[in-house]
Amino acid sequence: MRKALGSLLTLAFVLVFNFFLFRVVQDDPIGSLFRGRNVPAQTVENLRIAFGLDQPLLTQFFYYIRETFQLNFGISYQSRQPVWSEITAAVPATVALVGVSAVLSAVIGTVGGVIAAWRRNTWKDHTITSGTMVFYSMPDFWLGMLLLVFFAVVLGWFPVGGITDAGTTETGLALLLDRLHHMFLPAATLTLAYLGEYALVTRSSLLDVMGEDYLTVARAKGLRDAVVRRKHAVPNALLPVVTLTAINLGFVLSGAIAVEAVFSWPGLGKATADAIRGPDLPMLQGLFLVFSAAVIVFNLLADLAYAWLDPRVEGA
């Protein structure tokens, strides 16, 4: 209950921050709409009234809150469509791409981390640890560029971008396969980019657990190594991984901005990259709000999941 209240407070803070950022810091919203083109003074004045910019700041703030709750984020400068419909149109592509990558990276990363910790200081551990560190140290979009050039341009195994072949009339299974074909490279990029974090967290968490007395007891009972690992060590080591997963799920919406741009994947990330080029400020404002809300909601869920999985934190 206290946590839910805290999340609401954070969300309110985001709203205020967003308002000040776009209405106060940016001194001339109408001017940026025309960007230097010559517009009659009367038109500018009409627009100022239409946007409520002639009102005092507090009234403007009130309007802004009301419009936000009505999901009215204004009109995109670039597409001339409502920001909200642009955003909702882009959500499914992003959720599909980043959702798949998040699950794959969590699973592969966790397994890698378990192997690395259990076989600590062997060649397996060194390969996994240094390999993940390399992927962790490169810009994710550059990894995407490399994969794209090699697998799509040189080898021609995969399309260079988009979500379906241009002008496709396929339906049903064929359409799904076409989409998966397009999704392969961006999903592989994101999976490789994310899994290092999971592997490292799992490894260090399992190493902590491996020093615990109950594992010695389990071994003393004569349990086989694999049983000790699967039944006793790993379940307890997974707690931080669960938190990490939940937190990362919050970043699902905003996690792939540059990678989506590389692969022209028509999701929120590409929408953000396109909005920057404008700059399409109403679009950026709406996107920022949606990204923040997603993170706040999933953080709350992470806290709740943690309290449920580990009763010890209840009192904390």
Next chain:
Amino acid sequence: MTSLSMKRRRATAARAWQQFRSSRQGMIGLLVLLGFVAMALAAPLFADIDELNPVISRANGNPQWGSPSEFFPLGTDHLRRSVWAQFVWGSRVSLFVGLAATVLTILIGSVVGVVSGFVGGRLDAALMRLTEWFLVIPFLPLAIVLASILGRNVWNIIFVIGVTSWPSTARLVRAQVLTVKQRLFVDRARSLGAGKGHLVTRHILPNVSGLILANATLAVPISILTETTLSFLGLGDPSSASWGKTLEEAFVNGAMIRNAWWYFLPAGLGILIVVLAFTLIGRTLEEIADPRLGAR
């Protein structure tokens, strides 16, 4: 400062350096990094800045999209500019922005952390609330929004990265300050009549500085990668191109469809190597500052 404490401090630093030197990964990272810093500082020795100018490149008769075999050593881009020159001069911008942004990050984070941990009470609660808020807000979208509003300029990028990435430092420093504050020597100094300023500068800061240094080294990769991403998304300074800006231009002008690997490979590799170097150094420093990690 008395000569006694000077001597003691110098001995601590010497011991830390001794430990650092015995770490292979730390020394490899340091040598690689020094190599890149030397290249960035002595950029004019490696490549003429005129080679970044498309007009001069054309006048020199450079090929367009020339491969490394056509134009030594790394080929040319769509504007006939030498990619090697872009790599050398880009290292300056990338390293400078990465380091400057980290200094700002650490400065804000340390001040917030020390004040929060040392003063405590309501101020602590308020500062931690703010820190938590910044931790929750998705970092990259916030940086993008700020950079879009402020405009495309090196100093704005530094400001944006510094302002968005200080919270984790603040938390870490605060936690360390809280444990140092409990130690006996702080009580003793206080009972001898030491003021707050004296306590912070002579007792608290020296005991958290190792941690701050390790944290700073590990923050540089994040700063560099953030700068790269922001530049790639078109928020970089057009007048001083970083490695990220090079990657953006390569991408926007179709280097990938042409398979002009010489255009986008060097800048990305540069980022990867510099980031790895900082990570290796930072992990070594972390082990020295917190020996419990050494067991891993």
